[in-house]
Every structure is written in C-alpha cells, then in structure tokens.
Amino acid sequence: MAQDSNNSEPKQIGLLVQFDDPDSLLVACDKVRKAGYTKTDAYTPFPLHGIDEALGIKPTKLPWIVLTLGIIGGTVGLLLQYTTNAEFYPFIISAKPRFSLPANIPVIFELTILHSAFAVFFGMLLLNKLPMFSNPLFRVPEFARATDDKFFLAIDVTDDKYKPNKTKEMFEGFVGQTGVIDVFEDPSPNELPVVIKYIGICLAVAAIIPPLILWSALNSTSGAPRINPIRDMDIQLRADTQTQSTEFQGRPSVFPDGRAMRPRIPGTVARGEWTDPVLLTGIVPETAEKNVIFLQDEEPAKENAEKPAEEPKAEDKPAADKPAEEKPADAKPMDEKPADAKPEEAKPEEGAAPTPPAEPEPNWVKFVPIEVTSETIKRGQNRFNIYCSVCHGYAGEGDGLVSRRAFELIDQATPGMAWLPPTNLHTDAVIQQPDGKIFHTITHGIRKMKGYGDQIPPEDRWAIVTYVRALQKTRTGTPDEIPAIKMKELELKGQ
Amino acid sequence: MGGHHKPTITVTDDDSIRLGPGWQTVRYIGLYGGVSLLILATILGVISGKEYLYFSYLTSFIYFLSISLGAVFFVPIHHLSRAGWSVVVRRVAELLSQNVITMAVLFIPIFALVVTGDHTLFEWNNPALWSIDSPEYDQLVALKFPYLNPVFFAVRAFIYFGVWIAIARYFYLRSLDQDSNGDKQTTLTLQKWSSLAVVGFAFSATFASFDWLMSLDPHWFSTIFGVYFFAGCALSFFAFMTVMLFLLQKNGTMSHCVTREHYHDLGKYTFGFTLFWAYIAFSQYLLIWYANIPEETGWYLRRQSNGWAYVAIALVFGQFFIPFFGVMSRHVRRNKYVLSGWAVFILIMHYVDIYYIVMPQVAGGTAPPTFGLIDLCCIFGIGGLYISQLIWFATDKPLVPVKDPRLSESLALHNH
Numbered sequence: 001m002a003q004d005s006n007n008s009e010p011k012q013i014g015l016l017v018q019f020d021d022p023d024s025l026l027v028a029c030d031k032v033r034k035a036g037y038t039k040t041d042a043y044t045p046f047p048l049h050g051i052d053e054a055l056g057i058k059p060t061k062l063p064w065i066v067l068t069l070g071i072i073g074g075t076v077g078l079l080l081q082y083t084t085n086a087e088f089y090p091f092i093i094s095a096k097p098r099f100s101l102p103a104n105i106p107v108i109f110e111l112t113i114l115h116s117a118f119a120v121f122f123g124m125l126l127l128n129k130l131p132m133f134s135n136p137l138f139r140v141p142e143f144a145r146a147t148d149d150k151f152f153l154a155i156d157v158t159d160d161k162y163k164p165n166k167t168k169e170m171f172e173g174f175v176g177q178t179g180v181i182d183v184f185e186d187p188s189p190n191e192l193p194v195v196i197k198y199i200g201i202c203l204a205v206a207a208i209i210p211p212l213i214l215w216s217a218l219n220s221t222s223g224a225p226r227i228n229p230i231r232d233m234d235i236q237l238r239a240d241t242q243t244q245s246t247e248f249q250g251r252p253s254v255f256p257d258g259r260a261m262r263p264r265i266p267g268t269v270a271r272g273e274w275t276d277p278v279l280l281t282g283i284v285p286e287t288a289e290k291n292v293i294f295l296q297d298e299e300p301a302k303e304n305a306e307k308p309a310e311e312p313k314a315e316d317k318p319a320a321d322k323p324a325e326e327k328p329a330d331a332k333p334m335d336e337k338p339a340d341a342k343p344e345e346a347k348p349e350e351g352a353a354p355t356p357p358a359e360p361e362p363n364w365v366k367f368v369p370i371e372v373t374s375e376t377i378k379r380g381q382n383r384f385n386i387y388c389s390v391c392h393g394y395a396g397e398g399d400g401l402v403s404r405r406a407f408e409l410i411d412q413a414t415p416g417m418a419w420l421p422p423t424n425l426h427t428d429a430v431i432q433q434p435d436g437k438i439f440h441t442i443t444h445g446i447r448k449m450k451g452y453g454d455q456i457p458p459e460d461r462w463a464i465v466t467y468v469r470a471l472q473k474t475r476t477g478t479p480d481e482i483p484a485i486k487m488k489e490l491e492l493k494g495q
Numbered sequence: 496m497g498g499h500h501k502p503t504i505t506v507t508d509d510d511s512i513r514l515g516p517g518w519q520t521v522r523y524i525g526l527y528g529g530v531s532l533l534i535l536a537t538i539l540g541v542i543s544g545k546e547y548l549y550f551s552y553l554t555s556f557i558y559f560l561s562i563s564l565g566a567v568f569f570v571p572i573h574h575l576s577r578a579g580w581s582v583v584v585r586r587v588a589e590l591l592s593q594n595v596i597t598m599a600v601l602f603i604p605i606f607a608l609v610v611t612g613d614h615t616l617f618e619w620n621n622p623a624l625w626s627i628d629s630p631e632y633d634q635l636v637a638l639k640f641p642y643l644n645p646v647f648f649a650v651r652a653f654i655y656f657g658v659w660i661a662i663a664r665y666f667y668l669r670s671l672d673q674d675s676n677g678d679k680q681t682t683l684t685l686q687k688w689s690s691l692a693v694v695g696f697a698f699s700a701t702f703a704s705f706d707w708l709m710s711l712d713p714h715w716f717s718t719i720f721g722v723y724f725f726a727g728c729a730l731s732f733f734a735f736m737t738v739m740l741f742l743l744q745k746n747g748t749m750s751h752c753v754t755r756e757h758y759h760d761l762g763k764y765t766f767g768f769t770l771f772w773a774y775i776a777f778s779q780y781l782l783i784w785y786a787n788i789p790e791e792t793g794w795y796l797r798r799q800s801n802g803w804a805y806v807a808i809a810l811v812f813g814q815f816f817i818p819f820f821g822v823m824s825r826h827v828r829r830n831k832y833v834l835s836g837w838a839v840f841i842l843i844m845h846y847v848d849i850y851y852i853v854m855p856q857v858a859g860g861t862a863p864p865t866f867g868l869i870d871l872c873c874i875f876g877i878g879g880l881y882i883s884q885l886i887w888f889a890t891d892k893p894l895v896p897v898k899d900p901r902l903s904e905s906l907a908l909h910n911h
Binding site for chain 2: 049063067095106
C-alpha cells in the first residue's frame with residue numbers, strides 16, 4: 001500500500017464511485033470486470049437485472065446448502081422415528097407395525113422443510129457475512145443515498161489490480177459518474193469495551209449455574225417437597241374420587257371419618273335414577289319389596305368378583321317369596337339355595353362339555369320387557385350388525401369374520417391351534433332360552449364371549465334380543481304365523 | 496424492475512407466430528389415424544370382451560381430458576393473478592382448453608353407456624343393486640342412489656362440459672377480439688370474470704372426478720380425490736405445454752418470443768406440481784391406511800394385490816422421486832431440451848397414474864395389470880383426434896396474444 005499508516009491519518013481501504021442512473025453503473029461494472037478487478041461490489045436502491053453478470057458474481061452456493069440440509073433433515077426425521085418407535089420404546093399404535101413408513105412420512109417431510117428453511121435463512125446470512133454491525137461505507141455521507149436514488153460501485157484496495165492513481169483515474173473517466181470518493185478505515189477502536197467484556201464473562205458463568213443445579217438434582221435425593229413454580233390449578237382444595245380427605249393447609253378434613261364424599265344411603269334411590277330391575281337384569285325379582293336395585297349398595301367382595309352386580313336379591317330373601325307365575329323357562333326345578341350360593345354357571349350348550357345342572361337358574365324374564373315395534377327390530381338389527389355380527393355372523397350362524405379368519409389361520413397350518421366357533425343362534429339350545437337369559441348373556445358374556453353391558457344400553461340389548469328372535473323365526477316360522485294381510489302382499493309380489 | 500429498463504419489445508402478427516403448413520399433414524394423420532384406431536379398438540373389444548375396452552377407453556379419455564382441464568384452470572388463473580410472465584404462452588393454453596369441446600364429443604360413448612343402463616363400466620348403474628327386493632341388493636349403493644343414478648349423472652355431465660366449454664370459449668374469444676382491436680379494457684373484464692371461472696372450474700372438476708373415476712368403485716369414497724385429480728390435471732398440462740412449445744419452436748414458430756425464461760417458469764410449475772401431486776396422493780393414502788375402514792381400504796387393497804403393487808411403486812418413484820430430483824435443478828429447467836424430455840416422462844407417468852385409478856376396477860378388481868393392443872389403440876386413437884383438433888383450432892390463429900397490454904412484460908421476462 002502506498003498510504004502511510006500512522007494513527008493521525010486513517011488508512012484508505014476502498015474507492016467508491018457514484019452514479020445517477022443504473023445504466024451507467026452497469027456499463028462501469030462491465031468495464032471494471034473486464035479490467036480484471038474482482039473485489040468489487042455495487043450498491044443500488046433496488047435489485048438490478050444483469051448486475052450479477054456485469055460484476056462477474058459467481059452463482060450462489062445456497063441451493064446446495066439447502067439440498068444438503070434438507071436431505072439431512074429428512075434422514076434425521078426417519079432415524080428419530082425409527083429409533084424411538086422401533087428400538088428404544090417399541091409401541092404398537094393402531095395395530096400398525098412398530099416401524100411403518102407411511103406414518104413416519106409426515107414427520108420426515110416436516111423436518112426436511114424445517115431444515116431447508118433454516119438452511120436458506122442462516123445460509124443466506126452466512127454467505128452475506130451477516131450480521132455485520134458496522135461497515136466503513138456507512139461513514140461516507142454520500143453513501144446514504146444508496147437506499148434512495150444513487151448507484152454506487154465500490155472497490156477494495158486489497159484487489160490485486162488496484163493501483164491508487166490509475167484506478168482512481170479510471171473511475172473518474174466513467175460516463176455518468178457524479179463523484180469518486182475515497183473510503184477510509186473506521187478509526188474507532190475495534191476492541192470490545194471492557195464493561196461489555198466483563199458483563200459477558202459474568203453472564204457466561206451465570207449460564208452454567210442452572211445446568212449444574214439440574215445435574216446435581218438428578219444425581220441426588222431429597223426429602224423436601226417438590227418445587228411447584230406454577231401452581232395454577234395444580235393443587236386445588238378439592239377432593240378427588242377415591243381420595244382421603246385430610247387436614248390440608250390448616251383446614252379441617254371434609255368429614256370426620258376421613259372420607260371426601262358421602263356414600264349413598266343404602267336402600268334409597270336418587271331422584272330420576274330408578275330403573276325397572278327387570279329391564280336391567282332380565283331377571284324377575286323374587287320378592288315384592290326387593291324389586292329395586294340399589295347400585296350403590298355394597299356387596300360382598302366375592303359377589304362383586306364372580307357375580308354380576310345386578311342380581312344380589314336372591315341372597316337376601318328366601319326364595320319361597322318368589323312369585324309363583326314366574327317359572328324358569330327351561331323348566332328345570334328351581335334349586336332354592338341360601339343366599340351365599342355359588343354364582344350360576346352358564347347353561348351348557350351344544351359343543352360344550354356337559355356340566356351337572358346343579359346350579360339354580362334365576363327367574364329369567366320370558367319375553368322382552370319393552371314394547372316391541374318394527375323400529376325395535378330395526379334398531380336391534382343395527383346394533384346386532386355392529387356388535388354381534390363380527391363373531392356370530394350377519395345371520396347369526398356363528399360364522400362371523402372373526403371365526404372365518406380363525407379357521408383360515410388353522411388351515412394355514414398353525415400347529416396346536418384350536419378354535420371353538422361362536423354359538424350358532426339357530427340351535428335349539430338358544431331358541432329355547434328365555435329372553436332374559438339371552439339378555440343376560442349379552443350383558444355379562446359367556447365363556448369366551450365378553451360382556452357388552454358397558455357398551456350397549458339396556459334398551460338396545462333388549463332390541464338385540466328381539467332381533468335374535470326375529471332371526472330365529474326366519475328358520476322356524478311357518479306360513480300361518482304371517483298375518484293374512486302381509487301374506488296377501490307377499491303373494492302379490494309373487495313370492 | 497423499477498421504472499428503468501422498460502423494454503419496448505413487441506411481436507408483429509406475422510407467420511412467425513402461426514402454425515407452419517406442415518402441421519396440416521399431422522392434423523390429417525391424427526384425424527384419420529385416430530378414427531381408424533378407435534374403430535380397431537372397438538373391433539378388438541367386441542372380439543376379446545367389451546369390459547376391457549370400456550375401461551381402457553375411459554383411461555385414455557380421462558388422460559387427455561385432464562390435460563385440457565389443466566388449461567381450463569391455467570387461463571383464468573393467469574388473469575386472476577394478473578400474471579405477466581405467461582402472456583406469451585397463454586394463447587397456447589387457450590387453444591389447449593378449446594379441446595374440452597373435442598373431449599365432450601368423445602364423452603358420448605360413455606354417456607350413452609350410462610344412459611342405456613349398461614353397468615359394465617359403472618357398477619352402480621345396475622338396478623339390481625338399488626332395489627331392496629333383489630338378491631344383489633347393496634345397501635351402500637342404494638343409499639347413494641340419489642346421487643349415483645343415470646339421470647342425475649347425465650345432467651351433471653352436461654353441467655360439467657357446459658362450464659368448461661363456457662370458460663374455454665369465453666376467455667379464448669375475448670382474447671382473439673383483443674388481438675384485432677387492442678382494447679385494454681378486455682384484460683380487466685377477463686380478470687373480473689376469472690374469479691368466477693376458477694370457482695366454477697374447481698367445483699366441476701372435483702365432481703367430474705367423483706363421477707367418472709371415484710364412482711367406478713361405488714363403495715369407495717375419498718374427500719381429497721378431487722384435489723388429487725386436479726393435481727394430475729395441472730401437472731400434465733404444464734408438461735404437455737412444455738412439449739408443445741418445444742415442438743412449435745423446433746418448427747420455427749414463436750422462436751423469438753418464447754425464451755429460456757419461459758421454460759424456466761414452466762419448469763417451476765412442473766416441479767411444484769410434481770411435489771403437490773405427491774403431497775395429495777400421499778395425504779389420501781395415509782389417512783385411508785391409518786383409519787383402516789373396510790369401505791376405504793378396499794380401493795387400495797385392490798391396487799396392491801394381483802401385481803398392482805408394482806404399478807403403485809412405479810408411481811411413487813416415476814411420478815414423484817425421479818422427476819422431483821430430475822427437475823429440481825434450475826439448469827435443467829432452463830434447458831428446453833432436457834426439460835422437454837422430463838415433460839415427456841411426466842406425461843407417460845401421468846398415463847400410468849390414470850391407468851392405476853381406472854384399470855384395477857376391471858373384472859371387479861381381480862384382473863392383474865395388463866397392457867395390450869386395445870390400450871394402445873385407445874391412447875393413440877383419442878390422442879390422434881386430440882392433436883388433430885388442437886391443430887384445427889390453432890390453424891390461422893396468432894399463437895401469441897399480440898395486443899395484450901402485458902405482452903412486453905412477458906417478452907422481457909427475466910428470472911432471478
């Protein structure tokens with residue numbers, strides 16, 4: 001450099017030439033490039049077509065950065081899901097394989113986009129050497145108009161072709177130039193101010209403290225109650241179900257016996273909660289007084305475990321009180337046993353091993369206790385097709401999809417596999433069952449069949465019973481059972 | 496940008512922007528070849544089974560219809576967004592959209608099948624499925640009867656073609672008027688009506704895809720299907736237009752006004768819609784795969800059995816991964832030779848896409864994928880008529896809207 005660099009005179013670092021119109025700038029850029037200068041840059045108030053070519057700026061590498069990071073993002077998304085779902089925490093969701101690509105694609109896609117977007121944003125900053133807090137050009141007063149109406153071309157003195165006077169001469173010779181300006185180094189010190197330096201050190205040290213606390217907490221035990229920084233609704237003066245009510249924050253417990261809620265009084269029914277027990281159980285109660293079921297009444301644990309909750313009444317009253325007209329439908333003599341009789345077994349059916357008929361049969365309801373209309377049967381068909389047909393088949397022949405699939409698996413030579421098909425609802429054993437018993441089976445299940453009492457409301461269960469009866473009638477019915485007017489209709493249809 | 500560099504390039508209305516005489520030969524080859532190939536296809540169909548012929552005809556029909564529908568979408572969108580870059584290529588798109596008229600004529604056989612009660616193609620057209628007394632009674636089809644019945648089907652087909660032809664003719668004829676009178680007001684009028692046209696297109700194309708593709712399996716439904724079909728329309732349109740411009744320029748037409756910048760923009764659209772197609776196709780697949788409802792999965796199950804899985808995988812790679820990375824680079828998009836090559840590839844894969852939607856329904860979904868003489872006859876038969884009609888529409892018309900106020904902006908297009 002020809003410039004002397006003592007402290008009083010700042011070092012020249014560049015040369016700036018100003019234009020009033022973009023065309024002159026483009027011509028100048030072209031000339032500068034052809035003269036072999038490379039450390040050049042142009043500043044314009046708006047993006048200028050052709051400036052890249054005129055200055056000889058190489059195409060940006062940004063697309064490659066984006067592509068690379070996009071591919072990395074997609075790979076990370078895939079590996080993240082593979083490792084978490086299939087390796088570290090294998091978990092079957094929706095009966096899909098642990099590692100199933102379709103479910104993973106949205107995350108792969110999102111991470112690809114996220115990484116690409118970050119690559120664009122940070123890559124752009126990086127390639128433009130941003131953020132730059134200060135530029136010597138900003139110290140040139142004329143340069144402010146680069147964002148308004150002037151066009152500038154700058155050259156760095158470190159350029160190989162730069163010759164102090166020759167370059168300046170060349171710049172002054174440009175057509176349309178309105179000024180050639182020397183750019184000098186910023187004389188202000190470029191060390192960090194001491195205050196900022198120490199504040200920075202302090203902040204860095206302070207930033208280590210939280211991780212240290214976390215680290216020590218992770219590696220030690222403490223008897224102190226946990227810190228709850230955001231209380232919000234975390235701790236409330238409210239007793240949850242099944243919890244004890246104890247003294248809390250100086251307040252007494254809700255009830256002296258430590259309960260948080262009061263149980264319902266045995267033998268009472270809350271307003272609007274009474275339901276005909278026959279409708280709920282399919283069993284006609286044995287006494288006149290005990291024809292209400294109190295769901296809240298506590299029962300012996302054994303009963304709860306082994307016997308449906310809805311039929312405890314036989315235990316309390318002697319069976320002699322039973323109304324005489326309600327005979328068990330299967331005409332089996334009622335074995336009047338005391339209250340703690342063993343829970344009744346399922347009635348033996350075809351295919352099952354015969355069990356000694358020693359157990360008492362409850363007093364089943366013979367006919368559905370709800371009003372039967374064609375709507376009921378349609379509702380029953382609808383529910384039957386939803387809940388029952390998968391096993392029993394749409395016609396109730398015990399050939400539902402589950403059963404067919406099971407036989408298919410056996411056919412595919414799965415050794416030692418046995419399958420007892422679901423009950424055919426058209427067998428005599430089922431036909432002769434009283435309606436209440438079928439209802440009971442739907443409610444509580446039988447053998448392998450699970451109970452549907454929790455899923456299907458009682459009215460719908462009775463509707464299903466009705467529909468099962470209708471299905472059976474399709475096999476057992478005779479023409480004389482059809483009302484004459486319907487028969488006439490059928491004859492007219494030619495059937 | 497800015498007020499500087501305002502280009503003052505214009506296009507003069509002369510032979511350089513009109514079809515060369517050589518195209519008339521192509522037109523007659525397409526016309527006579529197309530008619531005779533369709534007759535041959537019919538004969539082959541009568542011999543070897545009409546069901547395959549019907550499905551194959553529908554595949555080719557939908558294929559070429561979708562290209563024109565892409566044009567029916569593109570022209571109003573151009574006006575709606577006040578696009579500058581695409582003025583030069585808009586007339587070509589307008590001419591492509593005219594071919595919905597050709598497709599309306601080619602729809603007559605399908606229309607006749609449905610109206611005469613044939614249910615080989617559309618299973619739901621079988622009265623035995625609707626009547627409760629029939630042993631074949633199908634509740635799901637019966638419940639859809641208010642929509643899927645021959646009368647309403649026919650009415651809808653009239654509406655669809657009515658809307659498409661109205662859009663295509665209106666924008667084309669007003670644009671031709673502008674060529675002669677140079678009225679700048681025309682541009683504003685067309686912009687005003689373009690919003691309505693886009694809405695009309697969206698509804699008609701969606702429901703047409705429901706009627707002619709989705710209802711092939713009357714049990715199946717997919718709410719995204721219209722978008723899926725639209726993605727294919729737009730993609731095939733941009734690919735077809737690229738090839739068309741390339742061929743026109745190769746024969747010396749429009750060579751001075753369509754530049755690499757326009758190819759670059761068409762390439763961007765092709766690239767974008769490749770991704771969009773994959774996005775929509777996968778969205779449809781993912782939800783059905785995850786929910787696992789029998790009515791929905793049946794459609795995909797059929798397309799994964801009997802060898803159809805290979806076609807599905809071919810689509811995943813051929814319609815997405817390969818062209819996606821192929822058209823990703825701007826150097827590819829700015830080279831009309833390479834871009835046209837990719838466009839041809841995409842057009843072939845678009846046929847596979849339509850084939851994959853339609854053909855697995857042959858023989859109730861039990862037939863493996865086959866490709867034979869009937870398919871070839873249908874593609875080249877309908878394709879021949881399509882091309883010949885396109886040339887007929889374009890004959891003696893300026894292929895650039897010479898007095899469009901934004902023409903100079905389009906000619907001076909420069910991508911960043």
